[in-house]
Structures are given as structure tokens and as C-alpha cells.
Amino acid sequence: MNQLYLVTDSAISQQAGHSLPFVVAEACRAGVRWIQLREKQLSTRAFIELGLELKQITQHYGAKLIINDRIDVALAIDADGVHIGQDDMPFTMVRSLIGPDKLIGLSINNEAELQATRHWHVDYLGIATIFPTGTKQDTASILGIDGLQRICAQTRLPAFAIGGIKASNIQAVMQSGVTGVAVVSAICGQPSPYEASRELIHLLSQPL
Ligand SMILES: Cc1ncc(COP(=O)(O)OP(=O)(O)O)c(N)n1
Ligand SMILES: Cc1ncsc1CCOP(=O)(O)O
């Protein structure tokens, strides 16, 4: 399975003329198998409704649906898992609420945060922020390829790099030893989310 991970953004999708379900369906049709529903402004009711709509799409394609931040929403729609960061609910609380079988992705921004994960049952890491990005305002400092390499060398957990990743830099990112890459604007913000996803998957399939 290719290791391209789509993190969604309704506003960026709309600016490019797409609804979010369209973006997710096109990405899945192109072969993306990790989808994260990330919404910062939606009401709980709208979040659940959108989550259920996306779940139908992801199930159709055999893709995973991960919910950003909201453990309650993930439980309510029986998603495949949740993604949390350093300012979200503490990891051990999330694990006890969501149970041993659901996936938990954890963002780390530096080596100290990686060390803290040692005794936890983390399913994958999101390593942020690799390059400057306009998509998220409250990012931690930029790791660059060097910082990413240092973190990858210290963990055997599956890890997705995120932040400013696009076709022109995806291969340099993969050479850092990361398992996969997560993108927002490189799919949501493109004229054709299908073609953009195909191109990224093609680049991921090339020898390093
Ligand atoms: C795959 C992936 N990696 C990192 C993040 C960032 O999570 P977090 O630090 O909690 O920030 P927000 O996304 O909640 O703004 C992510 N969402 N996905
Ligand atoms: C959610 C998130 N976490 C760290 S950077 C980021 C946004 C990445 O967006 P883009 O792929 O458009 O740079």
C-alpha cells in the first residue's frame, strides 16, 4: 500500500472549487488509503454528519478514516482512529477512552516529544513541521530535512512527515527514512485532487 496520507481542509478545498466529499472521493479513487478529517470550526453535529459521509466513501475504497482532535466524534461514528497533538487530550486518556483496537496517531515536533512516546501504544507518528506552510498557523518550529532525519533515526514507529510537502520535495522527504507523507494543500488545493494524488503516489513509488 502506498503511504500517502490526506489531511482534509474544507476551506482550502472550497477555494479550489471542491466540496470535501469530492476531494476525499477523488483522492481515494486515485489510491490514497489514509484520510484524516480535520475541522477546526464545525459544530459537533456538522462534524459528525460530515464524518459519516466520509466514512461511506473511505469504506467503499478500503481506506482508513482518522478523526483529528475529537475523540468523541471518532467514537460516535466508529472511525478507524484519532489523531492528536501535544495540546490535545493526553495520550493515555485517549487510549483508555478509545480502547486498544483503534488507531491513535500522535504529532511530535521535536526529539524530546519523541522520547515521551516510548512507553505508549502509539500506532503512528505525525512528524511536524517539515517545511513552512500556510495551512496551519500555530505550527512549531521548522524541522527541515535534517531535523526529520534525526527524529526518524530514533524511532521504529510508522511515521508520516507533514508540513509544506508537495511534488517538488516529496522524494527528498522520503529519503529521510520516514514511512510516508501527509499533505493538505497538495491535494485539497489543487484543480484536480485525483491527478494531484496520482502524481504524489507515483513519486512515492519511485526508487529512493
Ligand atoms: C498526520 C498528522 N500529523 C500532524 C498533525 C498535526 O496535529 P496537531 O499538532 O494536533 O495539530 P492540528 O492538526 O490539530 O492543528 C496532523 N493533524 N496530522
Ligand atoms: C496539520 C498540520 N500539522 C503540521 S503542518 C500541518 C498542515 C500541513 O498542510 P500543508 O500540507 O498544506 O502544508
Ligand SMILES: [Mg+2]
Ligand atoms: Mg490537534
